[in-house]
Amino acid sequence: MSEQEIKVPDLGGADEVEVIEILVSKGDSVEEEDPILTVESDKASVELPSPGAGKITKITVKVGDKVKEGDVVGMMEASGDAGGSDDDKGAGEEASSGKDEKAEDTSEDKAEDKAEEKKPAPKKSGGSRKETVKVPALDGFDNVPVIEINVSEGDEIEADDPLVTVESDKATMEIPSPYAGKIGKILVSEGDKISEGLDLVEMTVVEGGGEGAEESGEEDASSESAKSSGDDKPESKAESKGKSEEPKPEPSSATYEPPTPGAKVHAGPAVRKLAREFGADLARIKGSGPKNRILKDDVQAYVKSQLQQTQQGSTVAGGGGAGIPGVKLPDFSQFGEIERESMSRMMFATANNMQRSWLNVPHVTQFEDADITDMEDFRKSQKAAGEKKGVKMTPLPFLLKACATALAELPQFNVSLDMDRKEVVRKQYIHIGIAVDTPNGLMVPVIRDVDKKGLWELAAESAELAQKARDKQLKPAEMQGACFTITSLGGIGGTAFTPIVNTPEVAILGVSKAAMKPVWDGKGFQPRLMLPLSLSYDHRAVNGADAARFTSLLGQLLGDIRSLLL
Ligand code: CAO
Numbered sequence: 025m026s027e028q029e030i031k032v033p034d035l036g037g038a039d040e041v042e043v044i045e046i047l048v049s050k051g052d053s054v055e056e057e058d059p060i061l062t063v064e065s066d067k068a069s070v071e072l073p074s075p076g077a078g079k080i081t082k083i084t085v086k087v088g089d090k091v092k093e094g095d096v097v098g099m100m101e102a103s104g105d106a107g108g109s110d111d112d113k114g115a116g117e118e119a120s121s122g123k124d125e126k127a128e129d130t131s132e133d134k135a136e137d138k139a140e141e142k143k144p145a146p147k148k149s150g151g152s153r154k155e156t157v158k159v160p161a162l163d164g165f166d167n168v169p170v171i172e173i174n175v176s177e178g179d180e181i182e183a184d185d186p187l188v189t190v191e192s193d194k195a196t197m198e199i200p201s202p203y204a205g206k207i208g209k210i211l212v213s214e215g216d217k218i219s220e221g222l223d224l225v226e227m228t229v230v231e232g233g234g235e236g237a238e239e240s241g242e243e244d245a246s247s248e249s250a251k252s253s254g255d256d257k258p259e260s261k262a263e264s265k266g267k268s269e270e271p272k273p274e275p276s277s278a279t280y281e282p283p284t285p286g287a288k289v290h291a292g293p294a295v296r297k298l299a300r301e302f303g304a305d306l307a308r309i310k311g312s313g314p315k316n317r318i319l320k321d322d323v324q325a326y327v328k329s330q331l332q333q334t335q336q337g338s339t340v341a342g343g344g345g346a347g348i349p350g351v352k353l354p355d356f357s358q359f360g361e362i363e364r365e366s367m368s369r370m371m372f373a374t375a376n377n378m379q380r381s382w383l384n385v386p387h388v389t390q391f392e393d394a395d396i397t398d399m400e401d402f403r404k405s406q407k408a409a410g411e412k413k414g415v416k417m418t419p420l421p422f423l424l425k426a427c428a429t430a431l432a433e434l435p436q437f438n439v440s441l442d443m444d445r446k447e448v449v450r451k452q453y454i455h456i457g458i459a460v461d462t463p464n465g466l467m468v469p470v471i472r473d474v475d476k477k478g479l480w481e482l483a484a485e486s487a488e489l490a491q492k493a494r495d496k497q498l499k500p501a502e503m504q505g506a507c508f509t510i511t512s513l514g515g516i517g518g519t520a521f522t523p524i525v526n527t528p529e530v531a532i533l534g535v536s537k538a539a540m541k542p543v544w545d546g547k548g549f550q551p552r553l554m555l556p557l558s559l560s561y562d563h564r565a566v567n568g569a570d571a572a573r574f575t576s577l578l579g580q581l582l583g584d585i586r587s588l589l590l
């Protein structure tokens with residue numbers, strides 16, 4: 025084992041560069057070429073690679089330090105034969121003799137330089153001419169992939185605005201426009217490998233146009249987000265100019281930021297690679313490094329928080345889910361006395377389920393009034409029979425029976441959607457959940473095979489399950505497998521409400537309190553007992569016409585319960 029210095033290799037002309045991220049710590053084992061730290065010139069972010077395999081023993085610089093070629097940034101112990109005792113083969117030497125790093129470290133600047141060299145002397149006429157911009161010298165690089173096209177046809181740009189971004193395995197660099205003018209045809213596509221001399225874009229050049237050399241070492245956030253969403257037409261840099269200089273507002277959560285069109289993303293190649301591997305949109309990540317640079321830790325923290333939210337179904341306050349900002353709570357005690365108590369597990373689970381359903385399901389609610397005058401006469405006539413059986417007949421068993429008939433007749437309501445597999449799951453059974461209000465919160469026991477059971481059986485079973493729910497005696501199996509849910513507030517009150525679909529079911533029937541209403545029978549108004557029904561449904565699975573058919577059918581079935589026998 026021998027200790028060797030890790031030195032800054034040839035920076036290809038750049039005097040001093042700033043250390044913007046340290047990628048290793050003391051004790052880390054690294055392979056040859058593993059990135060040790062990231063430095064940034066005014067135009068490119070570059071990673072300094074390890075000169076060999078071994079263990080880091082010391083890092084002698086910190087973020088923000090300025091370094092130049094030959095500076096020692098750390099020490100390492102070479103492992104095994106790799107380092108040997110070949111002391112005079114300095115780390116810096118190895119690094120600088122590495123064929124690629126030198127080119128990579130400097131290619132951005134060189135590309136910039138060449139572009140500068142090619143800039144024609146501005147003419148005074150103020151006219152315009154056509155030019156085809158070619159790829160400048162990439163300092164030894166050939167076949168570098170285009171990872172982003174920063175302009176669109178028709179964009180008005182300034183000289184030095186980035187046209188495309190290319191990426192080698194160590195550096196990301198932008199190829200700036202040598203001219204101010206209007207973008208014509210773009211002659212390369214994302215993913216193309218390009219080399220010096222290749223035609224890049226056609227431009228109408230404004231003669232005597234501005235040569236404003238703005239910083240162009242960063243990417244456009246909107247382009248980054250367009251890329252990650254598969255959109256190959258990123259927003260033009262020119263359009264977003266100016267906006268990008270605005271300071272971003274503080275995000276409400278540590279790692280979440282809504283993508284800001286036109287904002288720039290500051291991140292080195294390794295961080296960009298990591299984000300791509302995770303499928304993370306850099307435009308959404310808040311950088312904690314200097315100048316808001318996004319570090320590897322930021323990407324990891326962002327991915328972790330997104331995973332946690334997904335696994336927990338996202339929380340009610342705090343971190344938002346599905347790209348929705350979380351709710352920031354004020355200090356309520358400033359308004360008066362407060363008390364805090366922990367949510368029960370059930371309340372927390374219900375809150376998450378409600379939010380998950382609400383966010384995932386495009387809801388529509390269809391309303392109907394069912395005339396239950398005759399049904400109620402019949403139900404009341406069964407009171408004595410019920411007392412004998414020890415079962416109370418409420419409107420609920422009629423609703424269960426009517427819904428089972430409607431589900432059989434309109435089977436598009438008895439499905440779940442498997443969006444991952446792009447399949448509709450059709451159920452050949454009819455199990456219905458009933459929402460039960462308990463002192464501990466809402467519970468939904470499930471009555472199986474409702475279509476095969478009679479009214480008394482349904483009355484007995486729903487009363488038993490409701491009691492078990494109130495007594496916290498329900499087994500998990502008794503709360504699973506529902507195809508549809510009925511939530512009845514009829515015993516309490518209200519004229520209508522919009523229930524939330526209990527996803528992955530696709531519909532839920534809300535029942536409000538029946539009331540006597542004047543109903544026109546063609547000759548006069550008759551007093552009829554009307555039951556308000558509110559059918560909420562998942563509009564991905566069910567169309568509005570079918571929802572109206574479903575509630576009309578319920579109206580008919582409840583209006584004439586003899587039809588439930590058919
Ligand atoms: N209109 C008018 N009266 C109604 C009615 C309606 N739609 N539904 C029930 N009633 C009457 C019943 O007939 C009964 O009256 P009587 O004692 O005079 O016969 C009384 O209201 C109480 O009925 P109930 O509520 O005990 O029985 P049920 O079978 O109708 O309902 C259950 C059972 C479990 C659905 C109910 O107890 C319950 O918990 N409902 C709340 C569900 C809930 O919270 N949903 C909201 C979910 S979303 O937050």
